[in-house]
Amino acid sequence: MAVTPSTFRIRLAALTLLVAGTAVAHEKATGVVAARMKAMEDTAAQAKALDRALKAASLNAADVRARAESIHANAHDLLAMFPPGSDQGHTYAGPEIWTQRDVFERLTRAYDVATEKLVEVARTKALPELREQFGVVRRQCLDCHEKFRAPGAERRH
Numbered sequence: 001m002a003v004t005p006s007t008f009r010i011r012l013a014a015l016t017l018l019v020a021g022t023a024v025a026h027e028k029a030t031g032v033v034a035a036r037m038k039a040m041e042d043t044a045a046q047a048k049a050l051d052r053a054l055k056a057a058s059l060n061a062a063d064v065r066a067r068a069e070s071i072h073a074n075a076h077d078l079l080a081m082f083p084p085g086s087d088q089g090h091t092y093a094g095p096e097i098w099t100q101r102d103v104f105e106r107l108t109r110a111y112d113v114a115t116e117k118l119v120e121v122a123r124t125k126a127l128p129e130l131r132e133q134f135g136v137v138r139r140q141c142l143d144c145h146e147k148f149r150a151p152g153a154e155r156r157h
């Protein structure tokens, strides 16, 4: 497809809007840092909704499955969102992510596997197992934040 100057301008404008929107949502964060904050916030929103659904008397299986899948998709991409050098600027990522990379990688991989299992369990619709696996995943959030998220991050949320 030929790119005329006017379509090019439209694309640029759309891109500018996208970047500006991200900057507003995450204050001064940019690039991969803003992307991982957005992924974490999305994960937190899905986890909160899942928690509510699992506590409710009736649950929408398709909705639960979609939320589990979205948590897993974010988990699967997590390691790539902490490339070397992304410890600079507006971020709450702890320096240990890079100085203890093997530990961080192990946690990230375990989280990837646990969220994948969450998706599997969500497909079987067995509520006790789903609650249990969700508990496993949530402990991993806290565990990783304790080790790899800088102090002070909690106060923002």
Ligand code: HEC
Pocket (backbone or CB within 6 Å): 026, 033, 036, 037, 038, 040, 041, 043, 044, 047, 071, 078, 090, 091, 092, 093, 094, 104, 107, 108, 111, 137, 138, 140, 141, 142, 144, 145, 148, 149, 157
């Ligand atoms: C393997 C490590 C790891 C796991 C697992 C993890 N997080 Fe995070 N999370 C981080 C790090 C590191 C940051 C800080 C990122 C930054 O500021 O650049 C963060 C940031 C966040 C934030 C703040 C985002 C923002 O806008 O600043 C929220 C909310 C969050 N995580 C929720 C969760 C939830 C909910 C889970 C589990 C379902 C989870 N996280 C699992 C490492 C992890």
